[in-house]
Amino acid sequence: MRVAIAGAGAVGRSIARELIRSEHHVMLLERKLEHVEPDVLPEALWVHADACELALLEAAKLESYDVMIAATGDDKANIVVSLLAKTEFAVRRVVARVNDPRNEWLFDESWGVDVAVSTPRMLASLVEEAVSVGDLVRLMTFRQGQANLVEITLSDDTPLAGKPVRKIQLPRDAALVTILRGGRVIVPQPDDPIEGGDELLFVASHEVEDELREAVGVRRLS
DSSP states (O other): OEEEEEOOSHHHHHHHHHHHHTTOEEEEEESOGGGOOTTTSTTSEEEEOOTTOHHHHHHTTGGGOSEEEEOOSOHHHHHHHHHHHHHTTOOSEEEEEESSGGGGGGOSGGGTOSEEEEHHHHHHHHHHHHHOOSSEEEEEEETTTTEEEEEEEOOTTOTTTTOBGGGOOOOTTEEEEEEEETTEEEOOOTTOBOOTTOEEEEEEEGGGHHHHHHHHTOOOOO
């Protein structure tokens, strides 16, 4: 997969390093010359360019890339990069970093963003996930499809204990994708039994989250 990353700061470099380890082709776009350091990550293609400049993106052949990651520390720049990548270069997948949670509402499909990643929001979700048993925790939003990755940790005395997965009557726009049980990651099959303490990961639209709570027998916590 070919991935372009706007912003070669600590975040951009860390993302690039992980993608290279997975054998993806990575291009780093950085507007500050002093931050262009090919020796730090020689496997990446380094380009000294402002990713908000259309002509420079054309020169970098952005249209040949599968994914654009807008990872700068400036939300305005990330929005512009996302919009250019999607509308001018038809990049299939655009992921944008949200630095200020107050700007999160901007990062949607109207600005070319498929997935918005807010570090404060993710940290808050992880805290909620660690302490919330018996309620739904939203972990990530997939903007293009208006769906969320959500987690529900079942209580030890859940009425679902011992019942097979097929007995969960899920709403139409929800799907159970994974069961986390101790150190195991279980791809759920219809006859797999549910156990108390299971962490259930669903992809679901926002509109059916209350129906999803009802389906697994949990209530919204105040």
